Amino acid sequence: MKRAVGWLMLCAAFGVSHADTFVVVTGNDYAPFADQKLPEGGMTTEIVKRALAESKAELKLDWQPWSRGLEETKAARFAGTFPYLKTPEREVEFLYSQPIYTIEDRLFAKPGSNLDAANLKTLEGKKICLPLGWAPAAKLAPMLKSGALKQDQPKDISTCVKMVQAGRADFFVTDQFQGNAALQAAGAKDISMGASTVGSATLHLIAIKSGSQSKALLDAFNNGLAALKKSGEYERIVNKHTK
Template identity: 30%
Template sequence: MDKIHIIEECLMELRLSTSIRSIYGLIRHLYWTIWVIVLLPSVSLAEALFIAEAHHRAEHPSIKIATGDHYSPFIDDKLPNGGWSVSIVQRVLEKLSVQAEIIYLPWDRALKWTNEGQIFGSFPFVYSPQRAETLLFSKPINHVPVYMYVAQNSEFSTLESLTTKRLCFPYDYALSSLEKDIVNKYAMTINRVKDGTGCIKHVLKGWSDAGLINSYIDISKLSAVQDEEQMIKVFAQQLALVPLHFVISKQGKDSQLWIDKFDQALAQIDSNGERAIIDNQYRKLLN
């Protein structure tokens, strides 16, 4: 088999097996394959591809990370790349030359598997002191603008009128320190239900008095609202801007060094304008 034919087969093999690689990675992989064939003519094509693939993996490690099933617009299969947070995390990992497989899990399982080392990391999560006992948190990848809502036909016309009332929160959602400040400020009692949709239904049925919502949500499209005769009313005052993070276990090898590198790459896409492009893309889609 002549070398031109071998190179053509290498290209075909790479096209089939490197759909998630960058163009740069593809060229590097091809370079090492050709280098092995030219300098080690006794090796077969399969052996050459194996050696080149091993070298590529050494230069570009692969990890498995997890996120939850839905948290729009940060995790949303109806949005580009699966959501705002996914786009940012993917760009950061590209900067680090790290290939990642993203799997979707229940939120509590994503954290559990991260702590146990079954997956490398997960996102996007709010910080809490309890979580920080076992996890390292990146710099914020997104921020959630938080507002309070009530049933439109309720007696509550101001935030102050909700003092000592019942606030609904999903079971698997950890209150950030900023959200705890809201609860404490208005001396509210917390009711827990399955998820955010459940909270809206709880409020509409009068079982809770209020809930918290991020301002990127289009209320008119919420199934919980569409199924009811009444709507929810969102107060105009923003109560908090809650940061979301990428997290990894403290027990992992070189975990602090790794999260530091993640933060450096995140700062890099901040400074070179790439993050602003991603942010603006999603803001336009949501307006």
């Protein structure tokens, strides 16, 4: 009995119980960050798995379409979801982990389109392909709100590649790794990445504020993430997925 009590006190000191199990959801078609077909499910999936393991927490991972996963996390059917950008709308309802990774967004369009992320006037009246459930780059959000920039919202980035190829959208915006992975998967040599960045943003594990496990999940992840960075494992994981 004394040994069991001592173990429980030790677990409590680290903020995580040996019985903590978190059911978390993510989605596909977001290379190199999340996709069932990628090694370890992608970079952010491996980081989430490893960080929670560092905190001695058990992870049960589900895969759902992005919009469904977010809605079911909002309804507390999942303890959390990842990887998500911060938006004012989401911050009203969700708690955010420490950043999993920082991305730099780029504009992808047909060569000769003269669209330049550094000159927003070149985007006026154009149509962006923005997958359902994705948040627009911060500098483009006012243009979408005012109607200066039109949008189409298909289910995934692969469809955006096809829409730009077919002229049904003028461009899409995502980070360089995911954008180039999408082009490679589609064999799309008629779309190129712009030289200017649209902006940078951070990816997070998020949990609904009212969730019974939300604080425990994010604490466990944040502690584990810090341990991965201290040991050098975080850098190794990132390099493996972005080389």
